[in-house]
Amino acid sequence: MCSQSVVLTHRLLLTSIFFVLGYGVVPGMGQLEMIYAGTLEGTVHYLGMQPPSNVLKVLKDQEHCGAEVSIQTVQIHDAQGALSDAVVSVEGIKDVGQEAMEMERPVLNTRCAFAPRIGMARQGQELEIRNQDPILHNTHIKHRGRTFLNVAQVPGGNPIVKRLKRPGLHTIRCDKHVFMEGSLHVFDHPYYSMTNQTGMFRIESIPAGKHPIRVWHEALGILEKVVNVPEKGAVQVKFTYP
Amino acid sequence: MAYGERFFQPCLKTALALAFVLFSTSLAGCISEAEAIPAFARKYEVNCHVCHTRQPRLNPFGEQFLENGYQMPGTEDGGIVAKLKYGDLTLDQVSNYLGVLFATTGIEHTELKREIEGSGDQTELGSPTILRLFTAGTITNNVGFFVETTTIFGRSSELELGRAFVTLNNLGGMNWGHLRVGRFDPSAYFSMARGRPQFVPIGPKLAPPFGAFSTPTVNRWSLTQSAYASKFYGLFNRSRTAIQPYDSTLFNSPEEVGIDIHGRPFGDWFLYQVGVLNGGNERAGDSNNSKDWYVMTRFDYAQSHDFSANLSGFAYFGNHNAKVSTNADVSRSRYGVGARMRYKWLDIYGAYTIDRVTDLPSGMESTFDSTATGVTVEAHAMVTDRLLLGTRYDHLDAGGLLATRKSATFVGVQAKYYLRSNMAFTVRDDFNVRNVEGGTSAARNLRNRFSVDLSIVF
Amino acid sequence: MNIFMKRFGWALLMLGMAQPAFGGSEMTSLNMVEDGRTIYERSCLICHGASGKGDGPAAFYNAAFSASRARDFTVGNYKFRSTVSGSLPVDQDLFRTVTDGIPGSMPSFSGLSIEQRWQVVAYIKTFYSGFQEETPESISLNGSPIPSTAASIQRGKALFEEMDCASCHGKQARGDGSVALAGELKDSRGLLISPNDLTNRTGWKNGTTVRDMVRTLFTGLDGTPMPSYESQLAGHKEDAWHLANYILSLSHHE
Numbered sequence: 038m039c040s041q042s043v044v045l046t047h048r049l050l051l052t053s054i055f056f057v058l059g060y061g062v063v064p065g066m067g068q069l070e071m072i073y074a075g076t077l078e079g080t081v082h083y084l085g086m087q088p089p090s091n092v093l094k095v096l097k098d099q100e101h102c103g104a105e106v107s108i109q110t111v112q113i114h115d116a117q118g119a120l121s122d123a124v125v126s127v128e129g130i131k132d133v134g135q136e137a138m139e140m141e142r143p144v145l146n147t148r149c150a151f152a153p154r155i156g157m158a159r160q161g162q163e164l165e166i167r168n169q170d171p172i173l174h175n176t177h178i179k180h181r182g183r184t185f186l187n188v189a190q191v192p193g194g195n196p197i198v199k200r201l202k203r204p205g206l207h208t209i210r211c212d213k214h215v216f217m218e219g220s221l222h223v224f225d226h227p228y229y230s231m232t233n234q235t236g237m238f239r240i241e242s243i244p245a246g247k248h249p250i251r252v253w254h255e256a257l258g259i260l261e262k263v264v265n266v267p268e269k270g271a272v273q274v275k276f277t278y279p
Numbered sequence: 280m281a282y283g284e285r286f287f288q289p290c291l292k293t294a295l296a297l298a299f300v301l302f303s304t305s306l307a308g309c310i311s312e313a314e315a316i317p318a319f320a321r322k323y324e325v326n327c328h329v330c331h332t333r334q335p336r337l338n339p340f341g342e343q344f345l346e347n348g349y350q351m352p353g354t355e356d357g358g359i360v361a362k363l364k365y366g367d368l369t370l371d372q373v374s375n376y377l378g379v380l381f382a383t384t385g386i387e388h389t390e391l392k393r394e395i396e397g398s399g400d401q402t403e404l405g406s407p408t409i410l411r412l413f414t415a416g417t418i419t420n421n422v423g424f425f426v427e428t429t430t431i432f433g434r435s436s437e438l439e440l441g442r443a444f445v446t447l448n449n450l451g452g453m454n455w456g457h458l459r460v461g462r463f464d465p466s467a468y469f470s471m472a473r474g475r476p477q478f479v480p481i482g483p484k485l486a487p488p489f490g491a492f493s494t495p496t497v498n499r500w501s502l503t504q505s506a507y508a509s510k511f512y513g514l515f516n517r518s519r520t521a522i523q524p525y526d527s528t529l530f531n532s533p534e535e536v537g538i539d540i541h542g543r544p545f546g547d548w549f550l551y552q553v554g555v556l557n558g559g560n561e562r563a564g565d566s567n568n569s570k571d572w573y574v575m576t577r578f579d580y581a582q583s584h585d586f587s588a589n590l591s592g593f594a595y596f597g598n599h600n601a602k603v604s605t606n607a608d609v610s611r612s613r614y615g616v617g618a619r620m621r622y623k624w625l626d627i628y629g630a631y632t633i634d635r636v637t638d639l640p641s642g643m644e645s646t647f648d649s650t651a652t653g654v655t656v657e658a659h660a661m662v663t664d665r666l667l668l669g670t671r672y673d674h675l676d677a678g679g680l681l682a683t684r685k686s687a688t689f690v691g692v693q694a695k696y697y698l699r700s701n702m703a704f705t706v707r708d709d710f711n712v713r714n715v716e717g718g719t720s721a722a723r724n725l726r727n728r729f730s731v732d733l734s735i736v737f
Numbered sequence: 738m739n740i741f742m743k744r745f746g747w748a749l750l751m752l753g754m755a756q757p758a759f760g761g762s763e764m765t766s767l768n769m770v771e772d773g774r775t776i777y778e779r780s781c782l783i784c785h786g787a788s789g790k791g792d793g794p795a796a797f798y799n800a801a802f803s804a805s806r807a808r809d810f811t812v813g814n815y816k817f818r819s820t821v822s823g824s825l826p827v828d829q830d831l832f833r834t835v836t837d838g839i840p841g842s843m844p845s846f847s848g849l850s851i852e853q854r855w856q857v858v859a860y861i862k863t864f865y866s867g868f869q870e871e872t873p874e875s876i877s878l879n880g881s882p883i884p885s886t887a888a889s890i891q892r893g894k895a896l897f898e899e900m901d902c903a904s905c906h907g908k909q910a911r912g913d914g915s916v917a918l919a920g921e922l923k924d925s926r927g928l929l930i931s932p933n934d935l936t937n938r939t940g941w942k943n944g945t946t947v948r949d950m951v952r953t954l955f956t957g958l959d960g961t962p963m964p965s966y967e968s969q970l971a972g973h974k975e976d977a978w979h980l981a982n983y984i985l986s987l988s989h990h991e
Contacts, residue, residue: 096915096916096919096921097904097915097916172901173900173901173904175962175964176964177962177964178823179925181812182809182812182814182925183812183813183814183823183959183960184814184822184823184925184959184960185823186822186823186965187822187823187957187959187962187963187964187965188822188957188964188965188966188967188968189900189901189957189964189965189966189969190968190969191899191900191901191969194968194969195968195969195971195972196968197968199823212905212916212921212922212962212964213901213904213905213916213962215916215921323838323844323845324838324840324841324844324845324939325838325840325841325842325843325844326799326841326842328798328799328800328801329795329798329799329842329843329844331798332798338794338795338798339783339793339794339795340783340784340795341795343783350848351780351844351845351846351848352779352780352783353776353779353780353781353849354780354846354848354849355848356845356846356847356848356849357848453779454779546778547778547779547782581783581794584786584790584792585792585794585796585797586794587794587795621794623797623801624801661801664801664802
């Protein structure tokens with residue numbers, strides 16, 4: 038987020054210079070809107086009962102993966118129902134034309150799971166996949182039914198790098214270990230975040246105006262709200278499942 | 280108590296029958312008297328379901344492959360694609376032209392009314408056992424052939440020649456006209472092709488004598504498709520043997536000698552077929568110099584997801600193709616409609632036909648009903664990946680000699696268990712809906728038939 | 738509409754021929770697509786469907802309970818490629834499949850003339866917009882076949898174990914690995930899919946030569962669980978050929 042702000046400031050500076058030089062009129066309002074940008078802050082809570090963990094038998098590589106795995110997709114962290122791992126994004130927003138930065142974290146195959154289980158990335162970023170387990174994994178990523186990547190990695194095998202070309206939800210599976218699941222959200226703009234263990238999220242430098250805000254959760258589904266982002270300062274928003 | 284007993288007995292019988300069906304179907308699997316040509320699957324290196332829903336039923340791809348004279352739809356591949364060749368011969372690919380069907384009736388139990396002398400309940404094992412050999416394919420681009428021979432062990436045990444014809448395809452342009460010459464089944468492209476029912480026609484059991492103009496006693500009615508049956512009592516073919524009312528004839532004959540042409544010149548939605556036959560159920564030669572001819576049109580709706588349907592109609596004009604007992608020639612004609620619908624594993628098809636006899640000798644009009652109709656509807660569905668359940672309804676509104684004619688109505692149920700795609704076990708029961716009606720007619724004498732069959736194509 | 742388009746295409750082609758300097762090749766390609774459409778509707782539609790979704794009236798029967806059903810051309814998922822995992826196939830890949838067919842599932846359409854096959858390839862590509870946006874490239878197969886010596890086969894066998902091929906294909910490579918037997922392998926349509934029996938070459942879908950095998954190892958089969966081993970085999974130039982030699986040695990073929 039920090040690096041994105043730097044870029045934005047840089048662009049603001051450029052825009053100002055163009056504006057001062059008299060070019061600012063030509064690109065029109067799109068450029069001007071960006072001068073005013075607010076922050077979106079909020080929380081995501083889940084008020085229902087936590088579903089029981091999904092316990093699956095491991096049929097392959099039990100010596101490393103264990104006899105069974107327990108998967109809890111709804112991670113609640115306090116009595117109020119603070120929900121982590123919910124992906125929050127601003128919808129319908131134009132790409133500000135920033136260059137995508139390098140991805141902060143690669144997708145790891147570690148202890149028979151994908152880490153992070155829920156990932157976020159910017160279109161144009163390079164996705165890196167590594168296998169840290171002493172067994173073979175295959176990372177099978179699909180986007181809208183089309184295979185984005187299906188690669189095998191032996192223990193200590195070469196990391197695999199591929200540029201993310203299209204925005205949208207990418208599902209991640211390992212066909213050899215069917216209990217290994219994950220997803221990667223690829224956005225064509227920088228306005229996205231994920232809730233932490235307090236259920237909170239924060240998205241900075243959003244162009245002012247009314248924007249639909251969308252919350253995605255792996256098990257609980259999608260919530261949407263239209264939020265008026267101010268020209269300066271922060272706006273608070275609260276999402277609650279179900 | 281008495282009521283309880285009466286209720287209990289049929290109930291127990293049904294339960295036992297059901298248990299037997301379930302037991303048999305769980306044992307193994309197999310096919311019926313299929314008309315699948317495994318040679319084609321071998322030649323094109325594909326599985327059976329590329330052309331069949333379940334043998335012998337065709338899926339839309341199989342129908343177009345058949346129409347195109349055993350060539351891939353829209354091509355003139357000649358079936359010699361990507362194969363090793365020695366000159367013009369494909370010597371090492373004989374198996375690509377040969378197919379074998381083996382079917383045996385494990386148990387057959389027939390319940391008869393005993394109203395005909397000498398008839399009674401019968402249980403037979405291993406009869407009939409059928410071995411059918413096919414050789415079929417394409418010789419070169421747009422030239423195909425088909426020859427089949429059948430041996431039925433336990434009956435005549437003779438080698439019988441079935442269909443044998445040559446195809447010349449795509450005359451005048453792709454899919455414009457496909458010609459067949461020889462002995463072929465005229466209704467091959469009809470909505471309900473005579474040779475492709477899941478309910479295999481069951482032959483009759485006759486008692487002698489079989490003299491000229493004598494009608495043999497039918498102990499057991501033959502379970503053929505009523506829509507395709509001859510329908511008339513008291514008709515004879517030109518060699519003076521009786522044409523039984525259940526015999527498949529005319530447009531829906533298993534094989535007739537002649538020439539026909541079919542095609543889809545306007546695209547996939549419409550098919551035409553026109554043909555000329557010697558007629559008269561004659562195996563060779565033509566004692567009747569006038570010909571029978573027919574026309575069939577078919578409309579297809581087959582573009583949408585998992586669904587296809589078609590509707591067809593035909594008219595068959597006979598010309599002195601039968602005789603009555605006075606040795607006078609009569610003409611039999613048939614008009615019919617048929618339809619088929621497939622949705623995933625549900626397959627429903629049926630036909631309704633009207634038969635007419637014309638040119639009756641004067642004086643016979645009052646003793647001979649010259650109009651008869653027949654209807655057949657079959658429905659099938661795969662209920663698991665191996666089990667096919669089906670039912671058939673047959674009604675024959677008979678014509679012919681008023682003194683002897685009897686209509687017939689039969690319902691069949693069938694469970695087919697596929698051990699593999701080319702092997703199936705069939706458990707089948709057909710019962711006579713009119714069995715409470717009295718009389719010695721064969722149409723009443725057969726009350727119920729139960730069988731377990733096994734069939735293999737390879 | 739169809740006839741109109743065709744005539745329109747012809748008219749454009751004539752125009753293109755009359756004035757070759759003005760984009761003659763584009764006109765030809767329009768005509769090529771239209772001709773391809775005619776062939777597609779005759780030969781391919783029955784399985785692949787009018788809109789290319791793999792939902793033609795006969796598609797269901799070919800793979801009602803398990804893979805592989807007719808390809809959905811609108812998604813851009815292609816099994817038989819010479820390109821990296823996740824890429825579209827090059828035209829030659831599509832042409833190869835049309836020509837050779839796929840054992841078990843799709844007949845060979847070599848009954849179409851070479852020109853007609855290229856036309857149908859051009860039409861198939863119109864179902865997915867990605868073909869206009871992406872330029873797929875065939876990958877290098879790391880050299881050429883190496884003799885199938887005992888040492889090569891031995892090395893291939895070690896790689897077979899190292900790459901954990903047995904998980905799916907089984908220790909004896911008969912397509913009976915533990916993951917396969919557990920029924921956990923599904924294709925992109927969610928249909929149960931069986932790994933190939935590597936001891937029986939007649940069922941291999943992506944070709945039976947050592948070169949075909951290396952290509953399959955490198956590209957994987959998109960839309961199926963078979964992953965690409967390219968990056969794992971990339972470091973050691975000849976390993977892919979050793980592994981392919983071993984796999985081919987499991988089946989006897991004249």
